[in-house]
Amino acid sequence: MIHNRTMIEPKPAPSSSVGPVAWLRSNLFNGPINTIFTLIGLYILYLLVVPTVQWAFINADWVGTTRDDCSREGACWVFINARFTQFIYGLYPRSEIWRANIVFAGFFTLIAWLAIPRLPFKHWVAVFALVGFPVIAYVLLHGGYFDLPRVPTHRWGGLMLTLLLATVGMVGALPIGIVLALGRRSNMPIVKSFCVIFIEFWRGVPLITVLFMASVMLPLFLPSDMSVDRLVRALIGLTLFQSAYMAEVIRGGLQAIPKGQEEAAAALGMTYWKRMGLIILPQALKMMIPGIVNTFISLFKDTTLVMIIGLFDLLGIVQAALADSRWLGFSLEGYVFAAFMFWIFCFSMSRYSQYLERKLHTGHKR
Amino acid sequence: MNTTRWLGLGITLLAPTLWVPATAMADTLEAVQERDSVRCGVNAAQPGFSSLDDNDQYRGLDTDVCRAIAAAALGDASKVNFVPLDSVERFAALQSGEVDVLSRTTTWTSSRDTTLGMNFTGVSYYDGQAFMVASDLGVQSAKELDGAAICTQSGTTSELNLSDYFRINNMTYDAVVFDSPEQSIAGFEAGRCDVLSSDASQLYAQRIQLADPNMAVVLPEIISKEPLGPAVRQGDDQWFNIVKWSLFAMLNAEELGVSQANVDEQLSSENPDVMRLLGQDGDFGEAMGLSSDWAYQIVKQVGNYADIYDRNVGADSDFNIARGLNALWKDGGIQYAPPIR
Numbered sequence: 093m094i095h096n097r098t099m100i101e102p103k104p105a106p107s108s109s110v111g112p113v114a115w116l117r118s119n120l121f122n123g124p125i126n127t128i129f130t131l132i133g134l135y136i137l138y139l140l141v142v143p144t145v146q147w148a149f150i151n152a153d154w155v156g157t158t159r160d161d162c163s164r165e166g167a168c169w170v171f172i173n174a175r176f177t178q179f180i181y182g183l184y185p186r187s188e189i190w191r192a193n194i195v196f197a198g199f200f201t202l203i204a205w206l207a208i209p210r211l212p213f214k215h216w217v218a219v220f221a222l223v224g225f226p227v228i229a230y231v232l233l234h235g236g237y238f239d240l241p242r243v244p245t246h247r248w249g250g251l252m253l254t255l256l257l258a259t260v261g262m263v264g265a266l267p268i269g270i271v272l273a274l275g276r277r278s279n280m281p282i283v284k285s286f287c288v289i290f291i292e293f294w295r296g297v298p299l300i301t302v303l304f305m306a307s308v309m310l311p312l313f314l315p316s317d318m319s320v321d322r323l324v325r326a327l328i329g330l331t332l333f334q335s336a337y338m339a340e341v342i343r344g345g346l347q348a349i350p351k352g353q354e355e356a357a358a359a360l361g362m363t364y365w366k367r368m369g370l371i372i373l374p375q376a377l378k379m380m381i382p383g384i385v386n387t388f389i390s391l392f393k394d395t396t397l398v399m400i401i402g403l404f405d406l407l408g409i410v411q412a413a414l415a416d417s418r419w420l421g422f423s424l425e426g427y428v429f430a431a432f433m434f435w436i437f438c439f440s441m442s443r444y445s446q447y448l449e450r451k452l453h454t455g456h457k458r
Numbered sequence: 459m460n461t462t463r464w465l466g467l468g469i470t471l472l473a474p475t476l477w478v479p480a481t482a483m484a485d486t487l488e489a490v491q492e493r494d495s496v497r498c499g500v501n502a503a504q505p506g507f508s509s510l511d512d513n514d515q516y517r518g519l520d521t522d523v524c525r526a527i528a529a530a531a532l533g534d535a536s537k538v539n540f541v542p543l544d545s546v547e548r549f550a551a552l553q554s555g556e557v558d559v560l561s562r563t564t565t566w567t568s569s570r571d572t573t574l575g576m577n578f579t580g581v582s583y584y585d586g587q588a589f590m591v592a593s594d595l596g597v598q599s600a601k602e603l604d605g606a607a608i609c610t611q612s613g614t615t616s617e618l619n620l621s622d623y624f625r626i627n628n629m630t631y632d633a634v635v636f637d638s639p640e641q642s643i644a645g646f647e648a649g650r651c652d653v654l655s656s657d658a659s660q661l662y663a664q665r666i667q668l669a670d671p672n673m674a675v676v677l678p679e680i681i682s683k684e685p686l687g688p689a690v691r692q693g694d695d696q697w698f699n700i701v702k703w704s705l706f707a708m709l710n711a712e713e714l715g716v717s718q719a720n721v722d723e724q725l726s727s728e729n730p731d732v733m734r735l736l737g738q739d740g741d742f743g744e745a746m747g748l749s750s751d752w753a754y755q756i757v758k759q760v761g762n763y764a765d766i767y768d769r770n771v772g773a774d775s776d777f778n779i780a781r782g783l784n785a786l787w788k789d790g791g792i793q794y795a796p797p798i799r
Contacts, residue, residue: 164669174512183514246539308547311554402502402542412510412542415503416517417776421667423640 148428159419171422172429175413179429182249182404188241191232192252198225199255207444209451222263245323249404251433253323257330257395257405258437262388264331269338274368276343287339294336300397302329307401326398334391341383345376378452385445389438406430486558486690486697487531487747495537498524499557502542505663506771506779507563507583507686516540520561522766523582523688525759526704527559530752535759549574552691559701561688563659570689579702581687583771584783584792586680587619588658590665593675595652600679604629609642609651611635619682620655643667646674657684662777680783699746707753709795710735711762713786718761721754734798742798753798763793 108114120130151166154173162168172179181192202221205211236242248256275287294302306329307322314320349372357367377384399408410426413419490496500508500520508518525535541557552560553575564570565585566578589608591597600623610616612635624631634651636642643664646654654661658680665671688705690698711717714732716724724732733739736757737750744750760766767784768774785791 178510178512178514183510186514244539246541304547308550308554308556311556312550399502400544400546402544402547404502404542408502409510412503415505415509416511417505417509417663417666418511420505420663420776 159422162422167425167428168422169425171413171419171425175410175419178250178413179406179409180251182253182409183247184249184252185241185243185247188235188243191235191240191243195229195232196252198229199259245321246403248323250409251406253398253403254392254395254406255437257327257398258388258392260327261330261334261391261395264327265334265338265387265391266384268331268335269342270373272335272339273342273346276339277346291336291339294333295340299330299333299394300400302333303397303401305329322401323403326401326403330391330395330398334387334394337387337390338384341380341387342376344383345380346372348379349375378454381445381449381452385441389441392438392441393434406433486694487700490531490558490697494532495539496524496528496531496559497539497541497557498527499541499543499548499551499560499562500524501562502544504563506659506775506777508540508561517770519583519766519770520563520686520688522760522770523561523705524559526708526756526766527688527701529755529759530704530707530748531700533749533751533755535755549576552576552689555691558697559688559690563686564689566685566687566689575692576689577692577698578687578689579698580705580795581685581793582705583659583686585657585659585684585686586783587616587655587682587684588661588680589677590646590654590656590661590674591652591677593673597677600677600681601627601629603631603653605631606653607632607634607651608653608655609634609636609645610655611639611642612637615682616656623681639664640667658779658782659771662771662779666776678782696747700748703746703798704752704756705763706795707735707756707798708761708763708766709786709793710798711753711757712764713788713795716757716762718757718765721757725754731797731799740799 104110108117121127147166149166151163152169153162153166154169156162156170157174159168159171161170177186177189181189184192202217202225205217206214206221211217231237232240233248234243234245272287272291275283276291278284278287303326306325310320310325353371353375354367357371362370395405396407398405399411404412407430410430414423414426498521500516500518503509504518504520506518507520508516511517521538521540524538524540528538529535541551543551543557543560543562545562548560548562548564549570551557560576561582563583563585564578566581570576571578589600589603591603597603608620608631610620610633617633617635620631620633631653632651634645636645639656639660642654642656645651646664647668654664654674656664658676661676665674665676668674688701690701710731711721714724714729714735716727716732716735721736725736725738727733727736727738730739734742736754737743737752741750743752746752749755761769763786764772767781771777771779772781781789781791783791784793787794
């Protein structure tokens with residue numbers, strides 16, 4: 093009798109239960125109905141993707157300077173190429189673009205510095221970003237100091253203007269929103285009613301009306317020799333409008349903090365501002381990150397409305413370029429470009445907020 | 459565009475009530491000279507009339523009118539601050555003093571002229587609704603369009619004009635309505651309709667968006683009146699005169715054969731009309747508060763009417779719109795300027 097004393101070598105699981113094939117079988121092709129749906133889905137995907145890729149890449153024209161360089165069989169990226177400087181800087185004088193570039197570089201460096209955890213001196217960088225940088229950016233962009241030629245704000249435009257509007261709006265709206273949210277929960281009747289009226293007024297009117305009032309109606313009420321820059325008016329309108337929304341988002345966060353937190357802090361003898369600044373707000377803001385970023389993203393996209401008051405933001409300058417008789421008929425390319433740029437910024441904000449949520453996660457989520 | 463239209467109507471109705479403070483601002487010329495630039499309200503994106511080129515410059519018939527005004531008032535056609543205006547805010551911007559002159563494809567109508575606190579200074583372009591057909595249909599006249607499918611834009615007066623025109627001529631048609639110019643030209647190209655109807659200036663801009671512009675022709679009939687022209691605030695007759703005569707100077711220059719190319723030779727012309735136009739005789743500029751070479755500066759720096767027409771919408775442009783109604787009165791059109799004397 094032969095005794096087999098050797099162990100059978102362990103074998104990998106049968107190919108029918110692991111690996112991509114098995115995954116496909118169990119998820120996409122398990123049964124006739126799912127198989128049919130999978131095939132239909134693949135076919136639809138094929139119908140969508142192939143022409144898109146062909147249009148955007150394979151048949152597209154990339155090099156050239158005029159519309160005649162485009163075969164018209166695919167996308168004409170020549171148009172975007174020829175207009176790129178305008179799309180980024182608006183009508184900013186070409187000879188002064190280096191100034192805008194410095195501001196761009198500083199802006200992205202500061203954001204990266206604040207966002208990347210390993211880099212040191214976060215506090216000082218943050219203070220500089222909020223206090224020093226805006227002054228430097230203003231001096232550089234606007235000019236009029238240190239022999240820099242003045243560039244009036246009506247020449248600012250494109251992506252530069254979009255980022256400016258969005259950044260000032262966000263940086264302005266968050267603190268104002270926090271103050272309004274705290275004010276609305278206050279027991280002091282005057283503070284409370286002021287905040288309620290402010291929030292309800294700004295939330296009750298459409299942004300387009302706010303901008304329109306700021307741009308057109310305001311000069312009618314002001315004395316004729318007094319004029320406020322269009323861009324400044326738009327910035328103030330946008331900031332106040334968004335701060336009302338921000339206030340309600342933050343108030344939602346404040347309400348989610350159990351009352352015991354504040355009572356415990358009070359029992360320790362903390363003043364109101366210490367209670368808020370050290371106990372309540374850090375918890376509330378952390379919880380409200382999705383809501384706050386939501387508001388930021390919607391603000392970023394709302395900046396396109398400044399088009400109606402004659403400021404060329406990114407979308408506005410693209411639309412203006414579409415009317416140039418030398419480039420008529422390339423609206424699809426223009427809009428795809430604008431959408432792509434907006435997507436980059438909105439998606440980055442969204443990813444950063446998810447990263448922040450993970451980083452600040454201290455077990456408060458259920 | 460419907461919401462914009464309603465908003466526009468609201469503003470239009472509201473605007474007269476807000477017009478009062480604006481009249482207090484007299485002496486626009488003084489303000490312009492002090493500022494050393496003319497603030498000109500233009501369209502942000504209207505092919506042929508006002509659009510941005512690759513080098514950040516505004517190009518178009520309307521913007522050249524602005525340049526002519528700057529050449530007359532300041533002696534330098536480049537001293538224009540173009541303010542892009544939405545169709546909704548244009549009148550309010552003029553009334554509030556945000557702009558000195560509005561040159562933004564604005565149709566001169568009685569209600570605008572009488573209730574909005576503004577004065578139209580003339581007609582820089584006679585526009586009107588027209589028809590575009592596929593050239594292989596062989597249609598020569600709009601009278602042959604009985605039973606045709608016609609693409610139009612919703613919410614515009616063109617729908618109304620269309621039904622009037624066909625009723626008057628005892629013809630029938632099927633309306634295919636779109637929301638925007640881009641959609642209607644796409645519909646036309648895709649064969650959804652035989653005919654596209656809109657303002658002539660827009661039709662020509664739509665035509666060159668076709669893959670092959672030669673596949674369509676614009677018929678000669680114009681079925682509505684859309685006189686487009688610059689406008690100024692009421693209450694400053696001197697500025698009104700300057701804007702009005704800047705346009706007239708360009709028309710007179712064309713009539714007298716004075717163009718951007720030959721204006722320097724024409725300075726030595728013996729023709730009394732040319733001498734008066736170019737300031738060699740008389741003091742017509744001084745009477746408006748300008749220098750005597752105001753019209754010379756316009757023609758030298760911007761051109762006469764034929765120059766700006768051909769450059770922006772006519773033979774030298776992509777649109778190649780025939781002069782038609784915009785030809786001089788002596789060439790069969792209706793562009794007519796009072797004489798300078």
